[in-house]
Amino acid sequence: MSVAKKEYKRVTVKSLIEMKKNGEKISMLTAYDYSMAKIVDAANVDVILVGDSASNVMAGHETTLPITLDQMIYHASSVIRAVNRALVVVDIPFGSYQSDPKEALRSAIRIMKESGGHAVKVEGGIEIKESIKRILNAGIPVMGHLGLTPQSIYKFGTYTVRAKEEEEAKKLKEDALMLEKAGCFAIVLEKIPAELAKEVAESVNIPVIGIGAGNGVDGQVLVVHDLVGLTQEFNPRFLRRYMNLFEEMGKAISNYVADVKSRDFPSNEEQY
Numbered sequence: 001m002s003v004a005k006k007e008y009k010r011v012t013v014k015s016l017i018e019m020k021k022n023g024e025k026i027s028m029l030t031a032y033d034y035s036m037a038k039i040v041d042a043a044n045v046d047v048i049l050v051g052d053s054a055s056n057v058m059a060g061h062e063t064t065l066p067i068t069l070d071q072m073i074y075h076a077s078s079v080i081r082a083v084n085r086a087l088v089v090v091d092i093p094f095g096s097y098q099s100d101p102k103e104a105l106r107s108a109i110r111i112m113k114e115s116g117g118h119a120v121k122v123e124g125g126i127e128i129k130e131s132i133k134r135i136l137n138a139g140i141p142v143m144g145h146l147g148l149t150p151q152s153i154y155k156f157g158t159y160t161v162r163a164k165e166e167e168e169a170k171k172l173k174e175d176a177l178m179l180e181k182a183g184c185f186a187i188v189l190e191k192i193p194a195e196l197a198k199e200v201a202e203s204v205n206i207p208v209i210g211i212g213a214g215n216g217v218d219g220q221v222l223v224v225h226d227l228v229g230l231t232q233e234f235n236p237r238f239l240r241r242y243m244n245l246f247e248e249m250g251k252a253i254s255n256y257v258a259d260v261k262s263r264d265f266p267s268n269e270e271q272y
Ligand code: KIV
Pocket: 030, 049, 050, 051, 052, 053, 054, 091, 188, 190, 211, 221, 222, 223
C-alpha cells in the first residue's frame, strides 16, 4: 500500500503517533557520533537511536552491559550536534535505572540535560513500571523495549528468538499494554515471531518499531553499522546489508598506503 507522506521539518513524539495513524511506516537507525548522525539525519531517517549497542559497535565489547551513563551522554551529545530533523532517542544504559525509580529519573534527567536528547529508551516490562512512570512524570518521553532485551543477555543465555512459547508471548503482550497505559510514546520489539509482533502492533495505539520482528509492525530499526556493512561477523536473518563499506573503505585505505609508499601522495598539487 502506498501512503501519501506528510513532510516533517522536525520529527517529534507526536509526529510518530500521527505516522502510525496515517499508516506511514517509521524509519529508525542508530548513530553514535557526529559524522554518522549527519549522514543519517540528511537521509531523512525519522528516529535516531543512540543505542547502548555503542558498547559493541564503538567500543568492541561483547555485550551492551559495560557502557556507562557518562559514555552514553558523550555519544548522545555528539549526535545531537549533527541533527536537524530526526527525533533523537537515547538508551539508558544497564545499571542506571534498574535499582529504583529515583535512580532511573536521575539518569534520565542527566541524559536530557547534558546531551540534549529528546527522549530515552529502557528495556523491560512490568518489572520497571514504577521507574518508567517516574521518568514520564518529569515530562521525559519514554520508549519501551521488549522481546530480546540485550541488557538481560546473561538471564536469557543466548541471542535466539524470544517469546516463541505461549507464556512468554502472553507476558510480552501484557507488558506492551502496560507500556502504552503508563504513557510510553513507542515500543521497540526485538527478535520475536512476526505474527506476535503484528498482534502487539494492532493492540496498541502507539507505534511499535521492530528489529527482527517482521513487517506487520509500524516501523523498522537497524544498527547503521550493520546496514552499511561496517560490521562483518554479525549476520542474523533479519539484517539487510545495503552496501559493504568495510570492503570499500579497506580498498580506499590500501590505495592510500600504496600511494604513500610509492611517493605518489602527496603530488605537487597537494602541497604548499
Ligand atoms: O542499542 C540498540 O542499538 C538497540 C536497537 C537494537 C533497538 O536497542
